[in-house]
Amino acid sequence: MMKAQQTxxxxxxxxxxxLPTMSQHQLIGQxxxxxxxxxxxxxxxxxxxxxxxxxxxxxxxxxxxxxxAKSHKCPALAKQQLAAGAVGxxxxxxxxxxxxxxxxxxxxLIANEVVGLAKLQRLVRLHRRCLHLGGELIVCVDSAxxxxxxxxxxxxxxxxxxIAPLSIYLEINVGQNRCGIAAGRPAAELARTIEDYMxxxxxxxxxAYHGTAQHMRSVEERAAVVDAVCNKVRQTLEAFDALGxxxxxxxxxxxxxxxxxxxxxxxxxxxxAGSYVFMDxxxxxxxxxxxxxxxxxxxxxxxxxxxxxxxxxxxxxxxxLKALSVDSGxxxxxxxxxxxxxxxxxxxxxxxxxxxxxxxxPEPESLLGKKLWLIPGHCDPTVNLYDELVVVRNGQVVDTWxxxxxxxxx
Amino acid sequence: MMKAQQTxxxxxxxxxxxLPTMSQHQLIGQxxxxxxxxxxxxxxxxxxxxxxxxxxxxxxxxxxxxxxAKSHKCPALAKQQLAAGAVGxxxxxxxxxxxxxxxxxxxxLIANEVVGLAKLQRLVRLHRRCLHLGGELIVCVDSAxxxxxxxxxxxxxxxxxxIAPLSIYLEINVGQNRCGIAAGRPAAELARTIEDYMxxxxxxxxxAYHGTAQHMRSVEERAAVVDAVCNKVRQTLEAFDALGxxxxxxxxxxxxxxxxxxxxxxxxxxxxAGSYVFMDxxxxxxxxxxxxxxxxxxxxxxxxxxxxxxxxxxxxxxxxLKALSVDSGxxxxxxxxxxxxxxxxxxxxxxxxxxxxxxxxPEPESLLGKKLWLIPGHCDPTVNLYDELVVVRNGQVVDTWxxxxxxxxx
Numbered sequence: 173m174m175k176a177q178q179t180x181x182x183x184x185x186x187x188x189x190x191l192p193t194m195s196q197h198q199l200i201g202q203x204x205x206x207x208x209x210x211x212x213x214x215x216x217x218x219x220x221x222x223x224x225x226x227x228x229x230x231x232x233x234x235x236x237x238x239x240x241a242k243s244h245k246c247p248a249l250a251k252q253q254l255a256a257g258a259v260g261x262x263x264x265x266x267x268x269x270x271x272x273x274x275x276x277x278x279x280x281l282i283a284n285e286v287v288g289l290a291k292l293q294r295l296v297r298l299h300r301r302c303l304h305l306g307g308e309l310i311v312c313v314d315s316a317x318x319x320x321x322x323x324x325x326x327x328x329x330x331x332x333x334x335i336a337p338l339s340i341y342l343e344i345n346v347g348q349n350r351c352g353i354a355a356g357r358p359a360a361e362l363a364r365t366i367e368d369y370m371x372x373x374x375x376x377x378x379x380a381y382h383g384t385a386q387h388m389r390s391v392e393e394r395a396a397v398v399d400a401v402c403n404k405v406r407q408t409l410e411a412f413d414a415l416g417x418x419x420x421x422x423x424x425x426x427x428x429x430x431x432x433x434x435x436x437x438x439x440x441x442x443x444x445a446g447s448y449v450f451m452d453x454x455x456x457x458x459x460x461x462x463x464x465x466x467x468x469x470x471x472x473x474x475x476x477x478x479x480x481x482x483x484x485x486x487x488x489x490x491x492x493l494k495a496l497s498v499d500s501g502x503x504x505x506x507x508x509x510x511x512x513x514x515x516x517x518x519x520x521x522x523x524x525x526x527x528x529x530x531x532x533x534p535e536p537e538s539l540l541g542k543k544l545w546l547i548p549g550h551c552d553p554t555v556n557l558y559d560e561l562v563v564v565r566n567g568q569v570v571d572t573w574x575x576x577x578x579x580x581x582x
Numbered sequence: 583m584m585k586a587q588q589t590x591x592x593x594x595x596x597x598x599x600x601l602p603t604m605s606q607h608q609l610i611g612q613x614x615x616x617x618x619x620x621x622x623x624x625x626x627x628x629x630x631x632x633x634x635x636x637x638x639x640x641x642x643x644x645x646x647x648x649x650x651a652k653s654h655k656c657p658a659l660a661k662q663q664l665a666a667g668a669v670g671x672x673x674x675x676x677x678x679x680x681x682x683x684x685x686x687x688x689x690x691l692i693a694n695e696v697v698g699l700a701k702l703q704r705l706v707r708l709h710r711r712c713l714h715l716g717g718e719l720i721v722c723v724d725s726a727x728x729x730x731x732x733x734x735x736x737x738x739x740x741x742x743x744x745i746a747p748l749s750i751y752l753e754i755n756v757g758q759n760r761c762g763i764a765a766g767r768p769a770a771e772l773a774r775t776i777e778d779y780m781x782x783x784x785x786x787x788x789x790a791y792h793g794t795a796q797h798m799r800s801v802e803e804r805a806a807v808v809d810a811v812c813n814k815v816r817q818t819l820e821a822f823d824a825l826g827x828x829x830x831x832x833x834x835x836x837x838x839x840x841x842x843x844x845x846x847x848x849x850x851x852x853x854x855a856g857s858y859v860f861m862d863x864x865x866x867x868x869x870x871x872x873x874x875x876x877x878x879x880x881x882x883x884x885x886x887x888x889x890x891x892x893x894x895x896x897x898x899x900x901x902x903l904k905a906l907s908v909d910s911g912x913x914x915x916x917x918x919x920x921x922x923x924x925x926x927x928x929x930x931x932x933x934x935x936x937x938x939x940x941x942x943x944p945e946p947e948s949l950l951g952k953k954l955w956l957i958p959g960h961c962d963p964t965v966n967l968y969d970e971l972v973v974v975r976n977g978q979v980v981d982t983w984x985x986x987x988x989x990x991x992x
Contacts, residue, residue, distance in 0.1 A: 208700035290618035
């Protein structure tokens with residue numbers, strides 16, 4: 173009785189033909205007031221300024237920028253980073269990288285470990301595709317066992333059709349204690365094992381990324397971590413020397429919180445910042461020193477509508493947990509004095525109506541139907557909730573960019 | 583230079599043809615070991631038992647079950663709830679409801695307020711579609727102003743093509759202080775305003791849902807809230823009497839945490855539980871009394887793979903913040919003694935390897951590549967991260983169901 177009916181006809185790549193679209197592409201040229209909500213909006217001028225500022229900064233140090241596309245998951249945006257001078261992009265997942273390759277982007281670092289048969293098969297196909305695009309796929313490795321599986325997958329693929337070796341970065345644990353082989357001797361020994369026994373892997377770099385450092389509040393804290401990261405990298409390079417191994421040409425790492433410090437180490441050759449394109453409440457809580465790195469401005473917003481207002485001290489907006497990731501804190505309102513986003517339910521955001529520091533109190537009766545701009549608490553997982561970025565300039569919709577890698581978790 | 587190239591060709595409903603699918607439909611008939619991860623898995627036997635248990639329970643009280651589809655966003659699953667005896671479904675959003683209507687489900691309550699021109703236009707089209715399907719669309723209203731806009735949208739639609747009045751539930755604030763007009767006299771006055779001035783709206787019920795009550799830990803706390811909710815409903819019905827208005831036929835509300843208590847009030851005619859199909863860590867922390875309501879079992883899991891393991895005290899899985907919503911707490915591991923999910927990063931889940939209470943210590947060397955089953959902290963926003971539910975029975979993949987309303991936020 174409860175057997176699913178005709179589910180075979182359903183395909184996640186092909187929604188039913190009669191399903192109204194969530195795209196707001198037809199609003200290009202119209203005012204942002206016309207947008208349905210909640211929707212994800214990017215201010216194009218601010219976005220471009222962020223892209224240009226970091227590119228100019230990184231280039232001025234003679235370094236390469238390989239921005240992390242996990243933040244935006246959007247090939248149209250990645251193309252602008254590449255046009256501005258980026259040497260390629262980073263992704264975190266094989267299937268995420270597929271979405272960029274499908275749009276013609278072939279220079280991709282999967283800045284993460286890839287383990288499991290299904291993933292390795294996808295990885296091999298993606299490797300071929302990137303070569304076909306004239307680019308290069310690179311992937312991280314942090315153990316001999318995982319490297320061995322990867323080498324085997326390539327060896328088997330070669331039997332079907334000639335394939336080039338896959339470039340890898342050796343990921344070292346620079347202190348975050350997440351992924352990464354221990355720096356120094358263990359890393360160098362893994363490099364030697366790969367060189368000696370895994371002809372289908374070609375070690376071209378070290379992955380030396382410290383994620384938690386990005387969100388440390390003071391410049392001093394971040395500087396101390398960057399120093400510690402550099403020590404780990406140096407230990408590793410010296411261990412390579414000691415084993416008579418050639419030092420990897422690329423030292424890759426850094427992020428939006430530490431990039432100014434990373435660029436000055438004289439050690440990194442390639443920087444991986446991602447969130448700088450958008451920023452968020454959490455990043456804005458960091459202390460910044462514009463003598464050290466460019467000031468990035470907030471370009472990303474969730475546009476929301478007040479959907480209920482039945483008391484003078486509260487209002488309810490249509491953006492809750494499914495429209496905003498709250499893992500790093502609640503969103504903040506832009507230009508809405510006296511309103512505070514106080515709680516996120518699944519589909520509701522609860523605003524408290526109060527009096528702002530400059531004495532402004534919102535008139536509750538004016539709120540119903542009003543559109544408000546929210547600054548997400550954490551940009552990356554918020555973007556992953558949307559299929560489309562609505563691009564605005566001066567209050568007008570100027571474009572829509574599909575977030576093609578949204579939900580690509582494999 | 584940084585202008586987007588050919589973004590016009592991109593459409594969020596039509597991904598590039600050469601983008602490899604995320605569907606695992608081709609694995610039907612194979613072992614769950616073949617699944618790529620992270621993926622969302624539902625145990626079909628447990629799911630069916632949950633569906634049947636609540637339906638039998640609600641029917642035994644002579645009440646109607648209208649399960650909330652915001653939990654699963656999956657028409658294939660909703661059809662099974664309907665086949666088991668549900669009178670329709672609830673949705674939270676117009677665009678979410680569209681996904682169910684597109685699959686032929688026409689009895690839908692949008693258990694939420696609908697405000698804004700674009701949404702009202704979609705609402706009118708959805709109303710026509712539900713009628714066409716032989717069903718009925720119902721929507722909540724909590725203010726004269728919002729009701730007036732809705733009435734106007736229908737009046738305008740009538741000018742294009744004859745349309746039936748839209749059924750509404752008056753949402754009253756039953757103590758959650760979110761949406762809902764004040765219970766009692768204000769609610770009855772709003773009902774009279776609608777009856778007198780808004781011919782395109784037809785008040786058929788009261789919406790009396792208390793969300794936070796669902797997650798209160800003790801049965802006593804929940805019982806106290808259900809009592810308070812009932813008082814608000816009674817006040818409202820008495821105010822209807824006092825104004826000489828007919829009492830609404832439907833009293834709708836209740837949820838997975840309180841449904842046993844709700845069913846016993848003698849007041850509700852229709853119950854809206856949603857999460858009972860899946861359950862999650864947060865719901866499992868509630869105290870339950872199986873004399874009061876059926877025991878629901880955990881049917882929903884995120885399958886994940888250990889992708890890195892470089893130290894004896896930790897392992898890293900491939901399911902982080904983009905694979906699991908952590909708003910109500912971290913996921914828990916099923917059948918993995920000695921492993922604790924300790925921290926979620928964007929694409930990484932950090933496991934601590936420890937010694938379980940029964941003395942079991944996982945062997946770190948055995949972990950790399952191992953698949954683990956995670957129980958999500960909060961089911962609803964976790965499901966919203968996936969395009970597909972993989973259905974398993976006895977360790978085999980038996981079906982895949984698209985989560986067609988995923989991301990439908992309008």
